[in-house]
Amino acid sequence: MHDIRFIRENPEAFDAGLARRGLEPQSAAILALDSQRRAVATRMQDAQSQRNDASKAIGAAMGRGDKDEAERLKAAVASLKDALPALEAEDRDLLARLTDMLARIPNLPACDVPDGPDEAHNVEVGSWGTRREFAFTPREHADLGPALGMDFETGAAISGARFTFLRGHMARLHRAIGQFMLDRNTDEAGYTECNPPVLVRDEAMYGTDKLPKFAEDSFRTTDGRWLIPTSEVSLTSSVMDQIIDAAALPLRMTALTLCFRSEAGAAGKDTRGFIRQHQFEKCELVSVVRPEESEAEHERMTETAEMILKLLELPYRKIVLCTGDMGFGARKTYDLEVWLPGQGAYREISSCSNCGDFQARRMNARYRPEGQKGTEFVHTLNGSGLAVGRTLVAVLENYQQEDGSVEVPQALLPYMGGLAVLRPQ
Incomplete structure (x- = not known):
């Protein structure tokens, strides 16, 4: 399995290693899927953070006696809870696709391995x-x-x-x-x-x-x-x-x-x-x-x-x-x-x-x-x-x-x- 961090930081070197194996460049496709997955992960983390913040704010609003604010916050928490499962499912799907893509790519050859097709x-x-x-x-x-x-x-x-x-x-x-x-x-x-x-x-x-x-x-x-x-x-x-x-x-x-x-x-x-x-x-x-x-x-x-x-x-x-x-x-x-x-x-x-x-x-x-x-x-x-x-x-x-x-x-x-x-x- 390849280190995704290495590919992010060294896409040209990764593709050069694949080229020595006779393979086409793949870093662009990998990084596009990785970027999509990271964007979903960020949205998921933001939603989780907003839900946690809203849950804490509910207690504070109740303590002040502000029932309207508490109800508004409860509705926001419910909405976030409804959205999270879809985001989590999308994140799992993208991670599985990225992992499968990486799992099908061979190891990169060492520097002292001779080049050749067969x-x-x-x-x-x-x-x-x-x-x-x-x-x-x-x-x-x-x-x-x-x-x-x-x-x-x-x-x-x-x-x-x-x-x-x-x-x-x-x-x-x-x-x-x-x-x-x-x-x-x-x-x-x-x-x-x-x-x-x-x-x-x-x-x-x-x-x-x-x-x-x-x-x-x-x-x-x-x-x-x-x-x-x-x-x-x-x-x-x-x-x-x-x-x-x-x-x-x-x-x-x-x-x-x-x-x-x-x-x-x-x-x-x-x-x-x-x-x-x-x-x-x-x-x-x-x-x-x-x-x-x-x-x-x-x-x-x-x-x-x-x-x-x-x-x-x-x-x-x-x-x-x-x-x-x-x-x-x-x-x-x-x-x-x-x-x-x-x-x-x-x-x-x-x-x-x-x-x-x-x-x-x-x-x-x-x-x-x-x-x-x-x-x-x-x-x-x-x-x-x-x-x-x-x-x-x-x-x-x-x-x-x-x-x-x-x-x-x-x-x-x-x-x-x-x-x-x-x-x-």
């Missing part, structure tokens, strides 16, 4: 690892997987497209990856393990900028709750409507949960394989920090995600997203893209974003700086540490052998009960 203008800022040289033509995971327990046909028969049934050692490897991530994020990176709900109310989705603009991207239950598209929603919402003790910051949380996405905007993309599923698991990272700490925290969070890839010895590159490719709530985003030899391409496996105070304003999450009476909005950050299914894909493609077997990465062996190789069945 992913072609993202900038690589680092890479790690050496791509493995194969003595054979590496296969894609969708070709390797079925013989190892990645059952696409049964998943589709049970639930439809973009669902997969994992069996046997494949299911165990998937579980091992998630547990490994969670252990590293807690034991080495200092995040607090959480087990949050995967069903949330509108307020949680709204606060984390998934509503109202992206309702079609998520699944809604018959009782009006939402299946989380990422545990960012649950974790970040844990500070909703709170004033956090400054000494408690930063808050760092991690969770391994099921996630659900309708993939409404992904028609025809990655329909084959395990890359883009309606149901998947992800190990999420969320930080809640003081404003002055958020840039450094963004680097720390991204390094935490990178640590997982390094320990699994999976080559990757680090990308800073341009203004046209960033998510709605982000002011700056790093993507980590893992190398998939079967596809001969880098594919996104983690996205780490600094949202500034954008989400905090929507969910009214604040802290009280030491030595101050007033409160300030916290900054929130979120990232994948990592997407479990995509990591499984990366392991299959990078550790495959010519006979169709897949070696288990060294870091995962303690989680596999002595199993070192997945073999075709």
Whole structure:
């Protein structure tokens, strides 16, 4: 959510930020509605003040014995009381319209985010690892997987497209990856393990900028709750409507949960394989920090995600997203893209974003700086540490052998009960 005071004081800067996102100027329309609402609020306050003054004057007139003046004042109070409900209703309507307008406008990009309309203008800022040289033509995971327990046909028969049934050692490897991530994020990176709900109310989705603009991207239950598209929603919402003790910051949380996405905007993309599923698991990272700490925290969070890839010895590159490719709530985003030899391409496996105070304003999450009476909005950050299914894909493609077997990465062996190789069945 944007600060209306910032827009009032800096309309040109606000529109310039939107222009970097490829959007038309909107400050004029926002300020016109804001001015209309403020005018109604002033009329409402004036009417309330006149009513209060007239009510006090009635007592004084009665004390003087001036019944005529008292009756005139009573009539004035009655008239004001009749007018106030309409003004209050108009004020609520205008505030709701202004809030909805602001809620549909994305966050402004940070100054150091590269400009560009689409992913072609993202900038690589680092890479790690050496791509493995194969003595054979590496296969894609969708070709390797079925013989190892990645059952696409049964998943589709049970639930439809973009669902997969994992069996046997494949299911165990998937579980091992998630547990490994969670252990590293807690034991080495200092995040607090959480087990949050995967069903949330509108307020949680709204606060984390998934509503109202992206309702079609998520699944809604018959009782009006939402299946989380990422545990960012649950974790970040844990500070909703709170004033956090400054000494408690930063808050760092991690969770391994099921996630659900309708993939409404992904028609025809990655329909084959395990890359883009309606149901998947992800190990999420969320930080809640003081404003002055958020840039450094963004680097720390991204390094935490990178640590997982390094320990699994999976080559990757680090990308800073341009203004046209960033998510709605982000002011700056790093993507980590893992190398998939079967596809001969880098594919996104983690996205780490600094949202500034954008989400905090929507969910009214604040802290009280030491030595101050007033409160300030916290900054929130979120990232994948990592997407479990995509990591499984990366392991299959990078550790495959010519006979169709897949070696288990060294870091995962303690989680596999002595199993070192997945073999075709």
